[in-house]
Amino acid sequence: MNNEIKKVLKKIINKGYVGYIVGGYIRDFLLGNESYDIDIATSAKPNELLELFPEASNHNYGGVSFKIGSYSFDITTFRKEISYENRRPLEFEYIDSMELDYVRRDFTINSLYMDIDGKIYDFCNGQEDIKNKKIKLIGNIKDRIVEDPLRILRAIRFKTLLSFDIDPELVTFIKQNKGLLSTLSYTRRKEELDYIINSNNRIEGLKYIKELGLEDVLEITIPEDIKDSCFPLTIWSELDAKKYPFTKNEINEINNIKKICEYGIIDNTILYKYGLYTCQLACDLLSIDRSYVSELYKNLPIYSSKDIDIRIDDILILLNIKPGRIIKDIIADLEIKILDNELKNDKKEIIKYIENNWRWYRE
Numbered sequence: 001m002n003n004e005i006k007k008v009l010k011k012i013i014n015k016g017y018v019g020y021i022v023g024g025y026i027r028d029f030l031l032g033n034e035s036y037d038i039d040i041a042t043s044a045k046p047n048e049l050l051e052l053f054p055e056a057s058n059h060n061y062g063g064v065s066f067k068i069g070s071y072s073f074d075i076t077t078f079r080k081e082i083s084y085e086n087r088r089p090l091e092f093e094y095i096d097s098m099e100l101d102y103v104r105r106d107f108t109i110n111s112l113y114m115d116i117d118g119k120i121y122d123f124c125n126g127q128e129d130i131k132n133k134k135i136k137l138i139g140n141i142k143d144r145i146v147e148d149p150l151r152i153l154r155a156i157r158f159k160t161l162l163s164f165d166i167d168p169e170l171v172t173f174i175k176q177n178k179g180l181l182s183t184l185s186y187t188r189r190k191e192e193l194d195y196i197i198n199s200n201n202r203i204e205g206l207k208y209i210k211e212l213g214l215e216d217v218l219e220i221t222i223p224e225d226i227k228d229s230c231f232p233l234t235i236w237s238e239l240d241a242k243k244y245p246f247t248k249n250e251i252n253e254i255n256n257i258k259k260i261c262e263y264g265i266i267d268n269t270i271l272y273k274y275g276l277y278t279c280q281l282a283c284d285l286l287s288i289d290r291s292y293v294s295e296l297y298k299n300l301p302i303y304s305s306k307d308i309d310i311r312i313d314d315i316l317i318l319l320n321i322k323p324g325r326i327i328k329d330i331i332a333d334l335e336i337k338i339l340d341n342e343l344k345n346d347k348k349e350i351i352k353y354i355e356n357n358w359r360w361y362r363e
Contacts, residue, residue, distance in 0.1 A: 160205030
């Protein structure tokens, strides 16, 4: 156990409270994986925790959160949850026992407790399920899923992240009751799908969602030949998730990725129009090497119309015309010719080209 984590536990214990690490940190510890998200369960009440950790922020469901270095701490008071809404406990009561606190947790693999000396407390065979790579719910499957349908996506998330198998009874229940997912907000759905999309096993996770038949209720479309990418927006561009909450910039990026894929290649024109970053996002879908695209971008003859080696005033004088729509047409023509390497970005060459190809407008 890291010294920073021990210091936090000692601070709680030295004030006369009990405190245990709980959940994912212990699971990852047993799997030999590093974890920087630390959940602690304690007998201390939220107001008492704020006195201990004045730098912490209070959250709405019985606890506080803060960061120390690379570690994110989430400390909650032992509690019994009575009712839920969108996975948020609407009603709960504080209790004094971890033996009762564990019951509210979702999966056995996330229900282990560890004291400051590293001793693990296991009330529902969580260590055995970790060893056997099994994802099982604590308690009655129907009750726990109806209580919080997001647990369906969380089960798929942990299967994806850990390469575990979901309990067959839970799989059967999910297939038969997938409609429960429709009660979840798009924000909640996206949070869990983002975990899957950001994992190294994202394609396996998404294909498993398809295998379970959850696309319609989640309102996404997963292609049979979905392509892998380390860029989340690239994956989202394949899922046709129109109702999901994205920022305006993310929506623009997703739409541009689709347009680039429709074009089918990445050349000077596409790089000039959409920029290097967006083209990099589209590379995996077009099976194009990103280093090739970077090199192509580095050698673009121009990066904007301002780079064209002639001023608008020069064009007006050359053709003896007034500003108007025609200037945009001329600039667009010059951009295409220069990007296609049909015209050198040199003022003399550009003047000669305009004289030969736009003289008609002057006449």
